[in-house]
Amino acid sequence: MKIELENRLAVITGASSGIGLALCRLLLQGGARVLAFSRTPGGLDELLSVYPDQLVWQPGDVTSQEDLQGLAQRAASLGPVDFLVPCAGHVELASALDLAAQERQWAVNGAGALNTLAVLANQLATQSSVVFLGSFLSRCTFAGLAGHIAGKAALMAQARNLAKEFAPLQVRINMVSPGPTATGFWEQLGLNDDELDALAEQVGRRLLPGHFLEAASVARVIVFQLSEGARGVYGQDWVVDNGYTLG
Numbered sequence: 001m002k003i004e005l006e007n008r009l010a011v012i013t014g015a016s017s018g019i020g021l022a023l024c025r026l027l028l029q030g031g032a033r034v035l036a037f038s039r040t041p042g043g044l045d046e047l048l049s050v051y052p053d054q055l056v057w058q059p060g061d062v063t064s065q066e067d068l069q070g071l072a073q074r075a076a077s078l079g080p081v082d083f084l085v086p087c088a089g090h091v092e093l094a095s096a097l098d099l100a101a102q103e104r105q106w107a108v109n110g111a112g113a114l115n116t117l118a119v120l121a122n123q124l125a126t127q128s129s130v131v132f133l134g135s136f137l138s139r140c141t142f143a144g145l146a147g148h149i150a151g152k153a154a155l156m157a158q159a160r161n162l163a164k165e166f167a168p169l170q171v172r173i174n175m176v177s178p179g180p181t182a183t184g185f186w187e188q189l190g191l192n193d194d195e196l197d198a199l200a201e202q203v204g205r206r207l208l209p210g211h212f213l214e215a216a217s218v219a220r221v222i223v224f225q226l227s228e229g230a231r232g233v234y235g236q237d238w239v240v241d242n243g244y245t246l247g
């Protein structure tokens with residue numbers, strides 16, 4: 001089945017690395033136009049040199065209302081938004097009772113994602129599609145990540161309700177929850193190399209193919225969920241986790 005991407009406009013936050021960057025690449029390869037948002041260009045520099053006519057980078061922080069307004073203005077100059085994926089993510093290892101850490105994560109993963117939708121809501125095209133990023137962790141426990149998990153679970157609750165709110169506008173809202181994916185996410189935890197290796201080995205034991213997901217594997221599912229092929233899907237959370245949550 002061919003996914004129709006030609007000339008469609010996608011807005012992607014967290015576009016400079018990992019899953020967001022892989023998603024930008026797939027959409028650009030399919031002929032879409034991409035408005036990419038992140039604080040640094042990261043891997044977008046390479047894509048900008050390959051797709052100068054399709055890709056626009058808007059620097060900014062999803063925790064800044066002013067930066068999000070800048071994103072909305074940039075989007076308005078490009079046309080109605082067909083696809084929106086708030087992919088920016090922040091993770092910290094912290095006690096479940098460290099509410100300041102939970103707030104910092106929510107500011108990006110939860111409020112950041114919802115505010116991104118809020119500033120773009122009136123620019124969404126008819127038959128457009130929004131995909132939020134959840135996490136495999138919402139279905140299990142993980143020492144040190146309670147605040148992160150709580151935010152992703154709350155975002156899922158928002159996504160399900162927003163799906164109903166936006167359906168009359170012919171906008172579909174869903175979520176993809178990645179499992180352990182080889183991206184900068186794990187480096188954000190601030191562990192040293194030995195600790196990271198030990199964690200990777202521990203996590204890897206639960207992954208059915210025996211290795212972390214590639215960012216492109218998650219991005220492919222997001223593209224399908226964005227597409228008309230998934231037109232009957234509303235308010236769902238698709239887990240793409242190499243089998244981790246099977247236990």
Ligand SMILES: NC(=O)c1ccc[n+]([C@@H]2O[C@H](COP(=O)([O-])OP(=O)(O)OC[C@H]3O[C@@H](n4cnc5c(N)ncnc54)[C@H](OP(=O)(O)O)[C@@H]3O)[C@@H](O)[C@H]2O)c1
Pocket residue numbers: 013014015016017018019020037038039040041042060061062063087088089090108109133134135136137177178179180181182183184185186188
């Ligand atoms: N990798 C995994 O195993 C995994 C598992 C479950 C869920 N996820 C979710 O997947 C999403 C993407 O994460 P990833 O794995 O691709 O991690 P990543 O490689 O670390 O990418 C995070 C992205 O978010 C951007 N970002 C962070 N804070 C931002 C802010 N305040 N404003 C704007 N952009 C910001 C970063 O760009 P700049 O630094 O340039 O701003 C970067 O592009 C996240 O929502 C994460 O929670 C990942």
